[in-house]
Amino acid sequence: MLITSLASGSSGNSTLVCSENTCILVDMGISVRKTNISLQNKGIDPKRIAAVFITHGHSDHASGVHTFRRAFRVPVYGTYETSDIYVGQRGGYGGYQEMGVELDNFIKEGEDVQIDDLTIEALRVSHDARHPVAYFIHNGNKKVSIITDLGESNPLLEKRVGECNAILIEANHDPLLLEKGPYPDMLKKRISGARGHLSNQQTAKILRRAVNEDTPILLAHLSKVNNTPQLAIQAVHGALRESGLKMEKIRALTPYNDSTEIRV
Numbered sequence: 272m273l274i275t276s277l278a279s280g281s282s283g284n285s286t287l288v289c290s291e292n293t294c295i296l297v298d299m300g301i302s303v304r305k306t307n308i309s310l311q312n313k314g315i316d317p318k319r320i321a322a323v324f325i326t327h328g329h330s331d332h333a334s335g336v337h338t339f340r341r342a343f344r345v346p347v348y349g350t351y352e353t354s355d356i357y358v359g360q361r362g363g364y365g366g367y368q369e370m371g372v373e374l375d376n377f378i379k380e381g382e383d384v385q386i387d388d389l390t391i392e393a394l395r396v397s398h399d400a401r402h403p404v405a406y407f408i409h410n411g412n413k414k415v416s417i418i419t420d421l422g423e424s425n426p427l428l429e430k431r432v433g434e435c436n437a438i439l440i441e442a443n444h445d446p447l448l449l450e451k452g453p454y455p456d457m458l459k460k461r462i463s464g465a466r467g468h469l470s471n472q473q474t475a476k477i478l479r480r481a482v483n484e485d486t487p488i489l490l491a492h493l494s495k496v497n498n499t500p501q502l503a504i505q506a507v508h509g510a511l512r513e514s515g516l517k518m519e520k521i522r523a524l525t526p527y528n529d530s531t532e533i534r535v
């Protein structure tokens with residue numbers, strides 16, 4: 272399996288996951304133009320995308336998906352509460368930059384979705400959107416995770432992370448930089464809260480319980496203001512040193528069209 276990032280961070284998120292035969296995207300928080308350029312830079316024809324899975328309705332995860340869905344007739348999956356239908360009937364959560372997403376299929380926890388030879392499983396996470404999820408994607412005996420936008424962990428998430436051969440996980444902020452930084456107090460509270468985003472240290476704690484020396488890790492959704500790749504990698508590496516994981520197995524994604532690829 273291949274995991275690589277088209278975009279990562281508060282200005283847009285999209286991750287490409289492929290088996291030998293099948294490619295899907297998790298989230299599309301960038302324009303179709305940018306998505307196409309980034310896919311082509313990675314040697315992937317956009318027509319090859321078999322489905323898009325949306326983690327939640329924040330615009331940095333879903334803003335480009337409506338146009339892409341129409342242009343390429345790609346089915347879009349997400350939880351019912353993320354859909355424009357739910358928003359139309361029940362009203363929005365009114366959360367931070369949340370939109371109703373046009374979905375073709377609803378994904379439920381505990382029910383796997385099969386897209387050709389990829390099996391996709393959703394797991395609820397704690398974040399300030401209507402029903403946000405992380406995705407675990409299997410192909411044969413390989414399993415990878417895409418976990419972004421969550422304020423705290425839970426035992427089931429850590430169990431699932433422990434089953435993965437490669438992990439993409441958020442390391443959003445350094446707590447000191449956030450505290451001393453320029454954001455208004457309300458936003459600082461939101462980010463550091465239980466329904467906000469993981470700090471480098473929270474991410475390190477999840478990984479410490481879950482990884483072994485061979486597990487490649489991609490740190491994602493780094494804040495440009497409240498984090499640096501060096502701080503994120505150091506925090507995770509420090510916590511994982513005892514597991515024997517080498518520093519070069521831990522990489523932090525840059526905001527757009529990162530060339531890092533993980534193959535497992």
Ligand SMILES: [Zn+2]
Nearest residue numbers: 281329331420
């Ligand atoms: Zn986000």
Ligand SMILES: [Zn+2]
Nearest residue numbers: 327329398420
């Ligand atoms: Zn979010």
